Amino acid sequence: MKVLFVPNYSREAAAEGARQLAEWLEEQNVEVAWAPDKKLFPNAPADTEDVNLVVSLGGDGTLLRAARLVGYQEIPIMGISYGHLGFLTCGEPDEMFKLVEAALVGELHASKRATLDIEVEFEQEDDSTCMEHHFALNDMALTHGARGDMIVFDVAVSGHHIDRLRGDGFVVSTATGSTGYALAAGGPIVTPEFKGMVCVPVAPHTLMARAFLTSPSDVVEITISDERNADRLFYADGQPIGDGKHRGIKATVRRGPSDIILLDHSSRSFYESVSRVFYGKAGQ
Known part of the structure; x- marks a missing residue:
């Protein structure tokens, strides 16, 4: 033992x-x-x-x-x-x-x-891209940088475009993480037996955007728009993703393998x- x-x-x-x-x-x-x-x-x-x-x-x-x-x-x-x-x-x-x-x-x-299986794609100085892979029990969060600029981004689920949002960010959480950042952003409290994902916009600049739930097999994609040159930061369970030098351009979130x-x-x-x-x- x-x-x-x-x-x-x-x-x-x-x-x-x-x-x-x-x-x-x-x-x-x-x-x-x-x-x-x-x-x-x-x-x-x-x-x-x-x-x-x-x-x-x-x-x-x-x-x-x-x-x-x-x-x-x-x-x-x-x-x-x-x-x-x-x-x-x-x-x-x-x-x-x-x-x-x-x-x-x-x-x-x-x-x-x-759990969550997270991939974030970054743009490098030579215009090539690199990928980081992360585990999370609670959530993946996209937030704005220190300048506080509004982020413009597209949300898709399993290849189906949901909306283009403007706001402070977006949270994709597990049921466990529904009582964390997702709750603070206005999302629901979800029983641990739920195996899908909880998707919550953070301070969206619209009256229409609402939190929604996915099935366990769904894949959530968050793609940053070039419409605004805003800072954007990605986190897994509150820990930063990336080295801070490269710009995150897309996050793909799915249920973890176990x-x-x-x-x-x-x-x-x-x-x-x-x-x-x-x-x-x-x-x-």
Whole structure:
């Protein structure tokens, strides 16, 4: 048995909790591995070979980092909340040992969450193009740059042109990401059982543009128009895509080839989290 820790090293309580949990697991002959510190080694991968469980210790951002490290490998992930919202996490620090023990013996509920497979095409100085490929659990976002200029772009789904939009950007999210940037942009909260994508315009300059849902097999294409020479930035789960030197001209988003497995208390955990975080009904 092998457990990979992904702590938020910047939070002293999370790092100390990870050390205590590591000592407890090693006493039970469970092998422990550690993800590198993101601030010191921002692009370093984690060794996930033979890992049976990933434990995230931090907030939802730390769990999203754990998901990026796992990618499409379908290694179960559980989160211990040392953050503010803890929407994606499984429990609090005082439950940590009990929850990890339950996870190791298969007693926690496994929620399969759809992922995104993202390709962004960039224009280089010599007019050639290059492509970047990214994983996301939450979303892909197109946003404007520091100048705040309106972006003009076309949206198509599986080859069918939907509209040319003018606005601050566009979000393509999973059901998991529907409670993140997509929600802030006016999109719906979607149950994790939904396997399609949630498409939400960000501050569109029209009264007609609305969020819409796709089927799991659909492909969403966002193509930047030459109508306006505006800055445009692409993000996967809040992490920048590209080096900032080349202009993104097109994003293609489809469902990932496999899911992320999140461990939680029960199939009701999602709705309990929605009630607690967005409606302020903790403990009711």
